[in-house]
Amino acid sequence: MSIVSNGYQSGFGNEFVSEAIAGTVPVGRNSPQRVAHGLYAEQLSGTAFTAPRHENRRSWLYRIRPAAMHGTFVPFAQSYFHNDFGDGPVTPDQLRWSPLPLPQQPTDFVEGLFTMAGNGSPQAQTGIGVHLYAADRDMHGRWFYDADGELLIVPQQGGLHIETELGVLDVVPHEIALIPRGVRFRVALPDGPSRGYVCENFGAMMKLPDLGPIGSNGLANPRDFLAPHAAYEDAEGDFELIAKFQGHLWRAPIDHSPIDVVGWHGNYAPYKYDLRRHNTIGSISYDHPDPSIFLVLHSPGEHEGVSNMDFVIFPPRILAMQDTFRPPWFHRNVASEFMGLIHGAYDAKAEGFAPGGCSLHNSFTGHGPDAATFEKASAADTSKPDYIRDTMAFMFESRAVIRPTAQAIDAAHRQREYQACWQGLRKNFSAT
Structure with missing residues (x-):
């Protein structure tokens, strides 16, 4: 009972x-x-x-x-x-x-x-x-x-x-x-x-x-x-x-x-x-603040500002920065990131990252928006605010490498072609 x-x-x-x-x-x-x-x-x-x-x-x-x-x-x-x-x-x-x-x-x-x-x-x-x-x-x-x-x-x-x-x-x-x-x-x-x-x-x-x-x-x-x-x-x-x-x-x-x-x-x-009660902080001019603005709780480490573990969320929010690439940028971190999705869609991935799913990007492994998200965001009108609704993602972040277990690597629900989401990124460079 x-x-x-x-x-x-x-x-x-x-x-x-x-x-x-x-x-x-x-x-x-x-x-x-x-x-x-x-x-x-x-x-x-x-x-x-x-x-x-x-x-x-x-x-x-x-x-x-x-x-x-x-x-x-x-x-x-x-x-x-x-x-x-x-x-x-x-x-x-x-x-x-x-x-x-x-x-x-x-x-x-x-x-x-x-x-x-x-x-x-x-x-x-x-x-x-x-x-x-x-x-x-x-x-x-x-x-x-x-x-x-x-x-x-x-x-x-x-x-x-x-x-x-x-x-x-x-x-x-x-x-x-x-x-x-x-x-x-x-x-x-x-x-x-x-x-x-x-x-x-x-x-x-x-x-x-x-x-x-x-x-x-x-x-x-x-x-x-x-x-x-x-x-x-x-x-x-x-x-x-x-x-x-x-x-x-x-x-x-x-x-x-x-x-x-x-x-x-x-x-x-x-x-x-x-x-949903998290009071989200963000930029109202240009560029992104670092994602530490999304921190909810952390387990302190031995050195100030370097955590044993951070719990970060990406809730509904308004993106108002002008002339700025608004989704999370391409990045490589000294920290390692285990990410999950509670509800909706994550604004850096067009598909494949489903509620209940998860990803692991370890120390200095490059990651960021997939090809479809990059193309859409690059053409967006940033003179108007972008309302990110109906979503809730989170991250367990660690100063140390997060080692995947053997059972996770071998799991049937692992997406073995995950890297393909970046293969559509085109070479746009022109010296002129």
Whole structure:
């Protein structure tokens, strides 16, 4: 039986207080000798205890049973979801895939995860894993947590009802969910078969970017990030807990639902965010600003301005720059780009890049608009604004090479003739 959402609390990184039963959260202390309603106090820490106050993330949970109560973990078989990014050569080719096919047999969210690419490792606490998911059934009697990284979930088809220890997130396409490391959750599919993307962040926790000369407003506003109110279930039975730990999956029996937190307070919490609320910044004179203006969240790296991971979106917007080639220009980047399409069409590709599909352009691999897009944009009337409507694309960007997995390279839905989209670009040069 699904837990119903009790609504949301607004703000990113806030100190929240939430209780499903009044009087659950103690006042003036975190771990009293006896917690109200016979609950257990448990701290969930996402950072080191001694991290600076402005970076410290932790929450106190008041729950029916402690998280320590479960059976022994044994390996769990799901061979498509892993962190094996290989150690051999990585092709510099541009790569693109059609949407991941929906399952032909009953498959839940965990069973439907398919690893596409990644870099770094959970052991090094740096890098990312990039995954797709395709599922057609709810997680019944099963919960999951990822001890290796926080999960950024981007639905493309079908909504997700995500029941976490701290409350419920109902997420639909054009929204995202952010699940912190270690938080247990279960996914139901209220709209039937569902498909989307997941970025597993092994590095520093994602945060909102600084705005610099943009000022105090713009891009993603903190108040538009929504954390859940406490919601719990008191259920007993023959259940299982799936854990991802050091790149491998494990299963332990558990005789109760771990979604049993009656109240909590803190700033280590899951969130949802509606990408349509992003306040997009752009040029109103000529030329393009760099695409960093589309940044929603990032995982900082060791050097200022160089991220472990950036999450960038390309939403509906107005292009007003005059005498300017308006689609994304041809480019080669020091960073590597994994791109997906949630809805509509992407303005740099005329065809072949479908909602649910994805592409990978690694470090210094040339890419940009296809031949048809180039011809159309080169002849456009730039004295008038161009309204980009009915679209939503995104990018997981990394400072390091994103290594495609062997199963992604061999996948039937890989578009092996992707490079042909640039072959129609004509030689227009004339010395006179």
